[in-house]
Amino acid sequence: MAQPEATKRAEAVTRLWELKRLSDKHTAQGMPFVHFSMLLSDQVYRDGILAKAERANDPALRDMASELKALNLQGRLREAAPTNGAARASAAISADGISLGAGGSGGSGAKPKNSSRGLPLLGLAVLAVALIGGGVWFMTSSSGPKTIAVDDNILQNTVWKSGNTYVLSKLTFVESNARLTIEPGVTVRGKNGSALIVTRDASVHARGRVDQPIVFTSAKALGNRQAGDWGGLVLLGNAPVNRDAHIEGIDRSDSRGDFGGSDSNSSCGVLDFVRIEFAGFEISKDNELNGLTLGGCGDGTIVRNVQVHMGLDDGVEVFGGTVDLKNIVVTGADDDAFDWDMGWTGRVQNLIIQMHPDRGDNGFEGDNYKADMDAQPRSQPQFYNVTMISDPQGQKRHRAMTVRRGSGGHFHNVLIDGFTTELIDLRDEPVTRLVNDSTLSFASLIVAGTTPEQAFPQEAGEKDDDGGFVEAAYLDERRLEFVASTGLSEQARDVHEPRFSPARINYSVKPVPVPQGEFWDESADYFGAVRPGDRRDWSREWTAFPAN
Incomplete structure (x- = not known):
């Protein structure tokens, strides 16, 4: 018996999400960052990603791409986003451990009580399609960090x-x-x-x-x-x-x-x-x-x-x-x-x-x-x-x-x-x-x-x-x-690992006193932004200097 079209599309949405998650783990091995909304709405983009996934080193990615190609996906898998305010409201929906939320809310809904393993595949896909239609989405396990698209x-x-x-x-x-x-x-x-x-x-x-x-x-x-x-x-x-x-x-x-x-x-x-x-x-x-x-x-x-x-x-x-x-x-x-x-x-x-x-x-x-x-x-x-x-x-x-x-x-x-x-x-x-x-x-x-x-x-x-x-x-x-x-x-x-603390040197010109006031650090009686000889200066532990 042929699979109903709605069920096929719902399964496709779920599998495309899993493909994105797998792909994003392998960007360093040549897979591009995958835009989920484009996977759903742009067949040319989707076919290109599937072709790359079929050539990936990871067997799970290759298998997922083969399964998706077997579904023979055609055209858009989502409709244009509705314009009413309710569809774009900042909200979070939790169901059996799967958290889905609009980007404006930051995904801060109530923590689910149960494991995601109990959620039927079709139910998960229907929820995903409903929220994706709102124009903003995230979809991830209830535990651990989330990646959230901010579309509004x-x-x-x-x-x-x-x-x-x-x-x-x-x-x-x-x-x-x-x-x-x-x-x-x-x-x-x-x-x-x-x-x-x-x-x-x-x-x-x-x-x-x-x-x-x-x-x-x-x-x-x-x-x-x-x-x-x-x-x-x-x-x-x-x-x-x-x-x-x-x-x-x-x-x-x-x-x-x-x-x-x-x-x-x-x-x-x-x-x-x-x-x-x-x-x-x-x-x-x-x-x-x-x-x-x-x-x-x-x-x-x-x-x-x-x-x-x-x-x-x-x-x-x-x-x-x-x-x-x-x-x-x-x-x-x-x-x-x-x-x-x-x-x-x-x-x-x-x-x-x-x-x-x-x-x-x-x-x-x-x-x-x-x-x-x-x-x-x-x-x-x-x-x-x-x-x-x-x-x-x-x-x-x-x-x-x-x-x-x-x-x-x-x-x-x-x-x-x-x-x-x-x-x-x-x-x-x-x-x-x-x-x-x-x-x-x-x-x-x-x-x-x-x-x-x-x-x-x-x-x-x-x-x-x-x-x-x-x-x-x-x-x-x-x-x-x-x-x-x-x-x-x-x-x-050094553009990669700079150190900005100078050695102590006496100069002919002397530093001028820093003004008094709540904003000013009046103890900064030196030249430059870092106290001379300070090996653990204020700039050290939170800055970063990546080349790319």
Whole structure:
């Protein structure tokens, strides 16, 4: 007797899920990451995956592929997702130990009581088809970590549970006053074209731990990841900016990209012990998302113990607002490591920048507003305890700082090592005025790996980009000291296993006292982001430096 078509399709869904699970265990042996929704909806994609599985080294994969081919699957195995809200509600369904949930809920339903072995194959498949039709799915055993596809925007308070992996496939917005809580140990994997965007009426609370950081990374397999695989993390808020503001990388007609307001004390949420890797997706020419983008975030936002690694554009970019950052590591940015614009007036302490030898432009690039360099609020961040590292033998020559277009700023207790092109470029006509009224200031900078002649080339004629301001005369021995060594070892330039703690060296220039206040670590009476001689510094146990 012929098998009923509904039963055949249900069996196919279940077996395709098992094929995906087997395949994902063998990505290092040549199997691609399998997109389950495409297995169901795209016959050409499905036939290609089955062909690869038939040639796999694993006999279980080969057998599963043969069984599926024997079913002679034709066309789509699921219908288009319904548009009603009920079908997309964040929920979790448990049945005899099989957990199925919509991505918005994080799979946090009640824990099943029984083993999954008792669930009939057909019942499992019917449940899978029902939830897949809703547009978001996960399917896994009730025990152990889960991999959860996030296919919808987050419109209500949601928790992403510790140990789980969440996969982004598009620009995913947290909106409608929702709060996304991300627990320690969560991994978020972004596919090409995806990003997590927290709108200004929502918030994210991502508190990792030193032993369980939260990791945002590429959805590609280890060994195949690279800068620009996905879009990165964007936080938008209601703090002041100096012009009408819409974040890069989001269509101008989409109001969810708007940010800025009048609340300096507002909060975009919390990032603590968070890593962001292989981000910075390019939307169009000169229109990229960065590793971490902060737009109009207020000083109620907590950003500390954050690493941005191997971003396609800037590592961190801050557009206006009053947000403070502490204990930040930026490694291998493809453009600028740390960029600001639009009137940012926040504070930074303990910042490590490592430029890779084959990529990158500036350590710092600071702007106020190109069209109105005196726009208010004026960008005027404060930096204390910064380490900036470049490789003088690298194929790319990096500039430590470019401050331009009316930006102020205050830079104190900075170690700069290995930057062999122009060291600090202060551009545009307002710079003399900003220096004279102390809106722009530098104090206690230690520089090694270059000479005064390399660091401050003469600017005359067409090269004069600052109205005759002479950086070398301003940054004299009272503010900046050229030395033979910053105390950093060559391992500080190691792109795979760097060590950022310098040896203790006495210099003629002395560090300036760190301001008092709850934000500041007043005990940081040294140059650079790491206390000299500290072998177990704050950056050691939660950061990572993968090549791909």
